[in-house]
Amino acid sequence: MLQTNTRTAAPLVSLTGVGVRRQGRWLVRGVEFSIAPGEIVTLIGPNGSGKSTTAKAAIGVLKPDEGSVARKAGLKVGYVPQKLSVDWTMPLTVERLMTLTAPLKRAEIDAALAATGIRHLARAEVQHLSGGEFQRALLSRAIARKPDLLVLDEPVQGVDFSGEIALYDLIKTIRNTTGCGILLISHDLHVVMAETDTVICLNGHVCCRGTPQAVSRSPEYLRLFGARAGQTLAFYQHHHDHTHLPDGRVLHADGSITEDCRPDDGRHDLLPTGGRAGPMRIVHTHGPDCGCGQHPAPGGEAGGERRDA
Numbered sequence: 347m348l349q350t351n352t353r354t355a356a357p358l359v360s361l362t363g364v365g366v367r368r369q370g371r372w373l374v375r376g377v378e379f380s381i382a383p384g385e386i387v388t389l390i391g392p393n394g395s396g397k398s399t400t401a402k403a404a405i406g407v408l409k410p411d412e413g414s415v416a417r418k419a420g421l422k423v424g425y426v427p428q429k430l431s432v433d434w435t436m437p438l439t440v441e442r443l444m445t446l447t448a449p450l451k452r453a454e455i456d457a458a459l460a461a462t463g464i465r466h467l468a469r470a471e472v473q474h475l476s477g478g479e480f481q482r483a484l485l486s487r488a489i490a491r492k493p494d495l496l497v498l499d500e501p502v503q504g505v506d507f508s509g510e511i512a513l514y515d516l517i518k519t520i521r522n523t524t525g526c527g528i529l530l531i532s533h534d535l536h537v538v539m540a541e542t543d544t545v546i547c548l549n550g551h552v553c554c555r556g557t558p559q560a561v562s563r564s565p566e567y568l569r570l571f572g573a574r575a576g577q578t579l580a581f582y583q584h585h586h587d588h589t590h591l592p593d594g595r596v597l598h599a600d601g602s603i604t605e606d607c608r609p610d611d612g613r614h615d616l617l618p619t620g621g622r623a624g625p626m627r628i629v630h631t632h633g634p635d636c637g638c639g640q641h642p643a644p645g646g647e648a649g650g651e652r653r654d655a
């Protein structure tokens with residue numbers, strides 16, 4: 347097994363204050379995180395919260411409108427997008443899918459399909475694959491060029507619960523044998539892959555981040571789903587100090603409601619709530635130009651700046 351010290355290795359990719367704006371709207375703003383070799387980072391958040399946008403900015407498919415993304419020189423990325431633009435009326439075999447965008451040697455195709463356990467499906471038509479087999483075919487395609495960073499956008503979509511566990515086991519094996527970094531995207535807000543080092547909860551900005559709590563500590567979960575599920579999946583406990591209301595406004599811990607809680611309305615600072623790898627909480631720092639309407643007037647008693655913790 348390949349061991350990588352994720353604490354000391356230089357990051358593969360590092361995002362600082364990243365914001366992406368389209369048609370006058372910030373899709374995400376103030377996003378900060380990095381991924382080291384062997385590290386697994388999972389982005390979670392509701393639909394439309396900016397997970398795919400963030401992943402695309404991380405790998406350079408999208409250029410951020412503010413902030414910066416630093417990538418290791420010569421970084422090789424294996425990307426499994428959420429949606430694939432394929433003409434499904436045309437017959438397409440798994441091995442052809444592997445070489446659609448760039449050529450691969452026979453041995454590379456065989457090795458990648460063997461690694462994901464679907465070598466026997468090389469000549470099968472993609473249209474006939476099950477959900478789990480299709481995800482394995484996409485994973486084979488992504489690992490075939492031996493990437494430093496694997497980016498998997500909803501890799502367990504269309505897969506049942508036991509297939510989900512098998513896929514996460516496979517992703518863990520790929521990380522352990524190759525030492526690549528992994529950026530996972532999931533819209534499950536509470537259950538993530540147990541091997542995840544850092545969970546980042548997005549909703550247009552980073553709402554909270556932390557380590558997942560091992561599911562093996564939860565006897566009810568183990569009784570329901572068995573020990574294997576406990577080793578593969580983990581609960582993520584959120585530590586938000588604010589709530590995103592259905593109409594898009596934000597309810598703060600002190601009961602105040604603001605139109606928006608994005609970084610252009612104030613600042614979101616990540617504060618450790620305990621331990622080096624402990625959960626983080628967000629505080630909204632009000633300033634004279636934060637635009638949230640909640641801060642005292644300039645020269646007021648709080649000096650124009652206040653924090654909701």
Ligand SMILES: Nc1ncnc2c1ncn2[C@@H]1O[C@H](COP(=O)(O)OP(=O)(O)OP(=O)(O)O)[C@@H](O)[C@H]1O
Pocket residue numbers: 368369373391392393394395396397398399400428533
């Ligand atoms: N090119 C674009 N122009 C305008 N809006 C866009 C563009 N791309 C994405 N969006 C919008 O940005 C928001 C974030 O999209 P994104 O796909 O990043 O979300 P997501 O968290 O991955 O969602 P899901 O879980 O549904 O896949 C959505 O409201 C989406 O409609």
